[in-house]
Amino acid sequence: MSSTPPPKRGYHHGDLRAELVREGIALLAETGVAGFSVAKVAVRAGVSSAAPYRHFPDREALLAACAAGIIADLTEVSIAAAERAGPDPVERLAATAGAYAGYVLAHRAGLDLLYGHDFSGRHRQTIHEQSRRLLDTLMALAADVLPPDTSWAETTDFVYAHVAIAHGYATLHTRPPRDVDVLTVRAVAVARDHITGHLMRPR
Amino acid sequence: MSSTPPPKRGYHHGDLRAELVREGIALLAETGVAGFSVAKVAVRAGVSSAAPYRHFPDREALLAACAAGIIADLTEVSIAAAERAGPDPVERLAATAGAYAGYVLAHRAGLDLLYGHDFSGRHRQTIHEQSRRLLDTLMALAADVLPPDTSWAETTDFVYAHVAIAHGYATLHTRPPRDVDVLTVRAVAVARDHITGHLMRPR
DNA sequence: GTCTATATTCGGATAGAC
DNA sequence: GTCTATCCGAATATAGAC
DSSP states (O other), X not given: OOOOOSOOOOSSSSOHHHHHHHHHHXXXXXXXXXXXXXXXXXXXXXXXXXXXXXXXXXXXXXXHHHHXXXXXXXXXXXXXXXXXXXXXXXXXXXXXXXXXXXXXXXXXXXGHHXXXXXXXXXXXXXXXXXXXXXXXXXXXXXHHHSOTTOOHHHHHHHHHHHHXXXXXXXXXXXXXXXXXXXXXXXXXXXXXXXXXXXHTSOO | OOOOOXXXXXXXXXXXXXXXXXXXXXXXXXXXXXXXXXXXXXXXXXXXXXXXXXXXXXXXXXXXXXXXXXXXXXXXXXXXXXXXXXXXXXXXXXXXXXXXXXHHHHTGGGGHHHHHOOOOTHHHHHHHHHHHHHHHHHHHHHHHHXXXXXXXXXXXXXXXXXXXXXXXHHHHTTTTXXXXXXXXXXXXXXXXXXXXXXXXXXX
16 A cells, blocks of 8 residues: 655554545545545544644645555556466456456445546656556566567557556446456456457557 | 427526536536536526526436436447448447547546446436447447357447447546547557457357 | 644525515 | 525634643
8 A cells, every 4th residue: 555654653543644545545435536525534534624634735635645545556456466367478467457447346436536536736746656667567467468579659558458448347337336256357358358359450 | 418308498598407417517527526516517507506406406416417418428429430430340339439438538537427426216217228228229239240149148248348448448548638539549449459359259 | 743623615405586 | 497695514724722
């Protein structure tokens, strides 16, 4: 999850900053950005509505921290899924679609924040950096699947399409909530179809 | 767009109900559900903040009407795209992905409403009915692509995957806004890869 | 560093004039 | 059918006590 660079622990709470991010992500999962408020997060964390402002200058900063935490989580589950998938490059890449979809399904609408919210300036930069690790991970897996002479641009397009499939498959099915395991398996199957079809393209 | 069954025109405004839905969709496109409010829609339509409540009992009803309008629009552009694509069944189906993605890209975050908002009871029913026409359209196009002995269940899964690809591809690219035409073409290509790969599955 | 106010703004919804 | 005026609740953010 999100790191806590400055160790600003102190009073009777272990690490409020980290807990606010945790609760913020949970609230986003339940209500989406529309239902998000600093006050609600504070209540969930068991502190007053003013407490969060000691750790975040304003509402946007807390939102951005939650977004960064979500991306970090996505990266973790994607890496873990590829590891579990075994040696076949196609299966390794396809597995990340399942992991991605599974996380989104578990966190329902929480993703409208990442792709629907308009972060400004400084926060956008932070989130972009967090996204980098996820992208690097998928690019490496994709390189193992595509022909050796594939250009960087084509690999990038391919990875974006892969993420889009996982993302779209999950978000379309978040309401009403269905069985996560079944949907995860299907997301992997769709990703596999995409990979297979792409490799059939005339070159 | 959304129909206006009871012709409740009268005063110095042509058809306020329809205009509220239009402006509501436009506002959703700009701000997502998070920034939506009845008051803002009223201002955009040039009426007082109380006026909308003559046409919609509450905020949720206006939101639901906007959602129904968006789905109706999606259905229109999908049908038109298939018509323009010519006789090849694969191209006809793939084209609907481009139309869907193009509409979503043009309306940015407006789709978090459809798939992220929790409509309750009666409104959910209305929206489900609106979705039906879109689903029927795509099912027919999919039936022309898949082998004749394909089960209804498999066709349904296939159509959902198709929509998910178009939806995911568009939503991932809405921020920052890029060239719509380029992305539409790519969405079609990705959908084509999915169709091709699916037809390669061992049966 | 967290608390208890509190100032302020905004949005949902209603009442009553026209 | 629309307006003005108003009430109420919720949320952001700040001030000052501890």
